[in-house]
Amino acid sequence: MAIELAAGSTLVAPWVEWSQRPLRGVKVLETGTYALTEGAIAAGCRFFAGYPITPATEIAEHISRRLPQVGGYYVQAEDELAGLHMCAGASLGGLKAMTASSGPGYTLMNDAYGWAIANEIPVVVVDAMRVGPVSGITGAPGQGEFYAARYVTHGGNFETIVLSPNSVQETFWLTIDAFNLAERFRTVVTILTDQVISDMQEDLWLPRDYDDLQDIVVPRRFNLDQPFYPQGSDAIDYPINVIGRGTGVCVSAYTHTPEGYDIEEMEAHWAQSYRLINKIRRHRDLLLRYEALGLEDAAVIAVAYGAAARTVKTAVLRARQRGLPVGFLRLITLWPFPDELFARDAQYLVCELNYDGQLVREVQRAAPDKRRVHFFGKTAELHTVAELTAALDALVAGRPLPALPYIWTALA
Amino acid sequence: MANKLAVKFLRASQIPTKACHGCGIGMLENWILQAIDELGWTCEDVVFGTGIGCVGRQNYATWGGDNFGATHGRALAVATGLKLAQPDKKYVIIVGDGDAAAIGTSHLVHAARRNLGVTVICEDNMGYESTGGQFSPTTPMGYVMNSSPYGMVEPNFDPCDLVKAAGATFVAEHTSVQYLPAIKTIKRALQNDGFSFVHLRFQCNENFGQYALGTRDTLKNLAWIEEHTTGRRADGTPTDFVWQTGIKHDASNSRPEFSAILRELAARQQLPHNGPHLPDNGH
Numbered sequence: 001m002a003i004e005l006a007a008g009s010t011l012v013a014p015w016v017e018w019s020q021r022p023l024r025g026v027k028v029l030e031t032g033t034y035a036l037t038e039g040a041i042a043a044g045c046r047f048f049a050g051y052p053i054t055p056a057t058e059i060a061e062h063i064s065r066r067l068p069q070v071g072g073y074y075v076q077a078e079d080e081l082a083g084l085h086m087c088a089g090a091s092l093g094g095l096k097a098m099t100a101s102s103g104p105g106y107t108l109m110n111d112a113y114g115w116a117i118a119n120e121i122p123v124v125v126v127d128a129m130r131v132g133p134v135s136g137i138t139g140a141p142g143q144g145e146f147y148a149a150r151y152v153t154h155g156g157n158f159e160t161i162v163l164s165p166n167s168v169q170e171t172f173w174l175t176i177d178a179f180n181l182a183e184r185f186r187t188v189v190t191i192l193t194d195q196v197i198s199d200m201q202e203d204l205w206l207p208r209d210y211d212d213l214q215d216i217v218v219p220r221r222f223n224l225d226q227p228f229y230p231q232g233s234d235a236i237d238y239p240i241n242v243i244g245r246g247t248g249v250c251v252s253a254y255t256h257t258p259e260g261y262d263i264e265e266m267e268a269h270w271a272q273s274y275r276l277i278n279k280i281r282r283h284r285d286l287l288l289r290y291e292a293l294g295l296e297d298a299a300v301i302a303v304a305y306g307a308a309a310r311t312v313k314t315a316v317l318r319a320r321q322r323g324l325p326v327g328f329l330r331l332i333t334l335w336p337f338p339d340e341l342f343a344r345d346a347q348y349l350v351c352e353l354n355y356d357g358q359l360v361r362e363v364q365r366a367a368p369d370k371r372r373v374h375f376f377g378k379t380a381e382l383h384t385v386a387e388l389t390a391a392l393d394a395l396v397a398g399r400p401l402p403a404l405p406y407i408w409t410a411l412a
Numbered sequence: 413m414a415n416k417l418a419v420k421f422l423r424a425s426q427i428p429t430k431a432c433h434g435c436g437i438g439m440l441e442n443w444i445l446q447a448i449d450e451l452g453w454t455c456e457d458v459v460f461g462t463g464i465g466c467v468g469r470q471n472y473a474t475w476g477g478d479n480f481g482a483t484h485g486r487a488l489a490v491a492t493g494l495k496l497a498q499p500d501k502k503y504v505i506i507v508g509d510g511d512a513a514a515i516g517t518s519h520l521v522h523a524a525r526r527n528l529g530v531t532v533i534c535e536d537n538m539g540y541e542s543t544g545g546q547f548s549p550t551t552p553m554g555y556v557m558n559s560s561p562y563g564m565v566e567p568n569f570d571p572c573d574l575v576k577a578a579g580a581t582f583v584a585e586h587t588s589v590q591y592l593p594a595i596k597t598i599k600r601a602l603q604n605d606g607f608s609f610v611h612l613r614f615q616c617n618e619n620f621g622q623y624a625l626g627t628r629d630t631l632k633n634l635a636w637i638e639e640h641t642t643g644r645r646a647d648g649t650p651t652d653f654v655w656q657t658g659i660k661h662d663a664s665n666s667r668p669e670f671s672a673i674l675r676e677l678a679a680r681q682q683l684p685h686n687g688p689h690l691p692d693n694g695h
Contacts, residue, residue, distance in 0.1 A: 038688055047496065068681035069689060070683065070686060075493075075496070078522040079518065081489075082489040082492075085482065086490070089480075089497070092490075093493065093494045093496070094497050209687045210686045210687055243494055244494070244498030248476065248477060250479045250481075252472065261425070
């Protein structure tokens with residue numbers, strides 16, 4: 001469902017409809033981490049295992065208080081790869097599960113990601129991105145895991161679902177959405193948020209009773225019959241395998257048969273790959289979430305996601321007030337990458353919080369003319385509206401991007 | 413499938429496994445089955461979890477009930493989540509020396525510290541045999557393997573000491589020549605509602621035997637295990653070292669099991685409603 005927002009942009013996301021329901025609610029001034037935690041609880045999350053790290057620590061702190069209140073369990077794991085393995089184990093036992101970290105911990109999760117993806121175990125993973133590499137700057141925003149969140153484990157032969165919010169309120173709804181998609185697609189869904197969206201406070205509307213969300217939240221359903229793995233099928237909404245209910249399920253670290261037996265045959269690997277890739281690729285229409293303005297007629301379209309999109313949107317709105325033919329595209333679904341949003345043969349100004357250029361390379365691939373896709377990278381703080389205005393003005397006038405301190409435009 | 417325990421508990425399609433000739437893994441699994449059988453448990457009562465390597469691969473999916481084969485070293489991390497979600501099941505986590513004493517040591521330590529209600533059977537063939545016989549942290553010092561061609565230069569360590577120090581409530585060690593004592597021990601380990609660790613050393617003909625001992629003969633390799641279990645060679649002379657076997661620590665059921673602690677916590681803190689925790693929301 002789409003809705004036109006007050007500033008004239010269009011939002012396409014399931015929470016457009018959810019947020020219009022006449023639910024009893026309360027309004028609070030809260031952080032993104034609070035909203036994310038409440039979204040998880042509302043979605044039925046009853047297990048969290050993770051390791052504290054700035055700026056995701058408050059998720060662990062808040063959920064450690066909240067989970068016992070709803071009959072759930074908080075485990076402080078010995079490290080992040082243990083945390084995600086614990087989540088996979090809890091999910092296999094029937095509990096909706098989540099972990100949260102930032103880059104240095106996120107990078108330790110690759111091992112568990114592969115196991116959960118290959119075995120179709122629903123888990124939600126949060127990465128509150130900060131500046132890297134390594135420990136980088138703990139309290140500054142970065143967007144360095146755009147590709148890492150796609151290629152979360154080795155070996156290829158899988159697709160991933162990655163969503164990114166850009167406000168406190170959206171974080172709440174998007175987290176419920178992430179849990180729903182994890183159930184429907186039987187996979188790990190990653191929420192790629194960042195230091196700004198996690199730490200900032202905004203108005204947050206919450207339902208007073210999460211039981212009122214029963215027809216929004218996808219419940220856990222158990223697969224009590226074989227096959228445990230519908231290899232060679234792209235079907236979704238398949239119930240979740242469960243350990244501990246006497247089904248005889250087998251959950252393997254190896255390429256497996258429909259029964260879960262380890263096997264070293266090309267046919268079995270073909271069928272497994274077909275499933276892990278096509279259950280996501282063939283349902284791209286169910287996964288598209290974005291906010292856009294002027295995609296139909298703009299000469300220059302500014303592209304961003306997460307916190308970076310906040311100043312970009314302001315700059316675009318001001319430029320449009322001045323009559324400039326500019327548009328705005330904020331990606332919410334980052335993966336599978338929404339190629340269809342880049343159909344217009346316009347100039348694209350890709351604004352992201354890194355100097356190496358990540359999102360921009362995917363836009364170059366998807367856009368009609370990669371020579372008209374420009375990089376505008378900054379790191380450790382958001383682009384200012386003045387910087388963005390200078391860039392938009394230059395592109396509209398047919399000039400090269402201006403040279404500005406702390407902004408990179410080079411990709412090679 | 414002539415073995416009665418195998419008929420009762422294992423999957424006909426998954427055994428015999430692909431193990432090498434004379435491998436001890438099948439025999440040790442049979443001992444575990446006998447312990448489970450003597451306790452009167454069924455396939456539905458027990459979940460088998462495994463890791464990677466010889467021990468993981470040969471045991472995985474043989475059990476007639478529910479099975480998981482984790483990534484290398486992570487079986488106890490998976491079991492931590494699983495035990496909280498399904499606390500009434502018994503968990504038999506069968507791992508090798510790499511899983512337990514190298515790549516997964518931190519999970520072993522912290523599962524013991526938490527007193528997670530699982531029984532870990534560490535089947536130790538003293539090296540990485542499925543990758544062709546490299547030394548591991550339990551390879552005897554000085555012994556030749558394919559990555560210690562001049563003799564293993566690192567000191568090894570005893571995982572039993574480690575888990576006992578970390579808080580395990582049942583710790584024992586046996587070797588593959590101790591049939592009946594080992595089964596008695598496994599039964600006691602399984603009856604501990606907490607973290608149990610049973611270390612079982614066993615023979616590998618193809619790699620440890622061939623490279624460290626110079627023989628692929630099963631009986632000769634078992635004889636070497638026997639000698640280092642008793643500390644005496646056949647000719648009566650003492651061996652270069654001897655393993656201390658038997659129950660090393662038994663504090664079974666002496667402190668609360670991890671999932672029980674978290675369940676009690678949740679029971680104490682549970683709110684009467686399912687909504688945000690706010691001052692004006694029923695508090």
